Amino acid sequence: MTVERRVAHAGFTLTRDYPAPIERVWLAFADESQRRAWFGDGDTFDRREWRFDFRVGGRDVDEAQFHGGPRSRYEGVYTDIVEHSRIVTTYDMWLDGIHMSTSVASFEFDRIAAGTRLTHVEHGVFFDQFRADAAAREEGMRGLLEALGQHLGPG
Template sequence: MAIERRLAHAGFTLTRDYPVPLELLWSAFAEEDQKLSWWGAGDAAEPGEWAFDFRIGGRDVDEGTFHNGPVSRYEATYTDIVEHVRIVTTYDMWLDGVHMSTSVASLEFEPIYDGTRFTHVEHGVFFDQFQADGPGREEGTRGLLEALGNYLK
């Protein structure tokens, strides 16, 4: 069966207010031991390859095998980092070795009266059989932000 070669585009914005100082929220992204504590699929996947290089031009890798399911691979490059202000990445996702998407994501940090406002804006291109995965990516990111909130408590 031939794969239909098509593209789909999807974008979303998620904003969360976390009741913690900006520096604490920033550290959850910028320090490897902290990011390992909340990032990824948690108990839903068996961890695989991991790399963390938080600097402009640095690359992150997170690969895991879902229980009774596929291998998911995330590879990101940091294209812009302004401490305590923003992080911008481009990243690619694979599922069982098949390239599913390329995305640009911006993460913004803003101090507010009772904590920090975090805004995640993402634009993705989804390939071939993964054309309908845009809503799933948004849902997965919502799950990451919830895991981040739980970690910060």
């Protein structure tokens, strides 16, 4: 089978309001145990590798084998962190060892009367046979933001 060597570009913005103070939402990203609770743990996969280094230039790795499914690998680098304000990362994804995408993503934290507004903006380049996966990436991020909301609780 010959793989067509092409790329697709895609971007999306997701905004979510959480009934929690900005400091609590920030900690869910900045504290390793909290980050792992909503981003990296679960019973649908077996963890293979986890690294967390929350600082500018720091690198995160999350690799897992889904039960009955593919092996996914995330490698991210923090390019900008302003406490309680924003986090910017670049990250790469692999599926069963094949490089599927490179993205730049930002998370912006804003105080609102009801708690915290989180805005996530992402721009990705999807490679070869993964060119149609942009919609799945957005759906996956929606799921992660939902998991974050569950982690933060009702307020």
